[in-house]
Amino acid sequence: MSFPIPLVIAQGTAQPAGGGASMIIMMVVLFGLMYFMMIRPQMKRQKEHRALISGLAKGDEVVMNGGIAGRVDEVGETFLTVEIAANVKVKVQKSAVQQVLPKGSLKSA
Numbered sequence: 873m874s875f876p877i878p879l880v881i882a883q884g885t886a887q888p889a890g891g892g893a894s895m896i897i898m899m900v901v902l903f904g905l906m907y908f909m910m911i912r913p914q915m916k917r918q919k920e921h922r923a924l925i926s927g928l929a930k931g932d933e934v935v936m937n938g939g940i941a942g943r944v945d946e947v948g949e950t951f952l953t954v955e956i957a958a959n960v961k962v963k964v965q966k967s968a969v970q971q972v973l974p975k976g977s978l979k980s981a
Contacts, residue, residue, distance in 0.1 A: 925966045928952065933973040936964055941978060 928934070932944045934954065942956035952969070955961050 924972060925969060928966065928969065928972070931975075933975065933978050934969045935971045935973060936968045937970050938968075941973070943978060 928944060928947055930944055930947060933941065934944060934952075935941045936954070940954075940956055940962070942954035942962070944952055945955045945961055946953035950966055951963050952966055953961050953963050
């Protein structure tokens with residue numbers, strides 16, 4: 873079975889009408905969806921965490937990423953000193969603070 877060469881070439885170059893424009897529109901819609909579903913919520917969480925860290929003061933009760941809870945004893949530029957038990961103080965990075973607890977959440981020993 874032999875086909876004439878021009879027929880084979882003509883079949884390989886056929887493209888659907890408007891294929892390029894619909895592809896661009898689909899890419900824009902996909903990027904918009906990713907922005908509103910993934911990027912925007914993450915930026916909101918980062919902004920809230922920065923506000924939480926900048927508002928830390930001595931006496932605040934915090935929970936760190938590892939689950940350790942304690943009372944802020946000293947606030948530095950990038951580090952905090954947290955008292956986790958009587959006379960037991962730990963120096964941690966400010967970014968390790970996950971949550972600030974309401975006053976009186978930790979019982980004094």
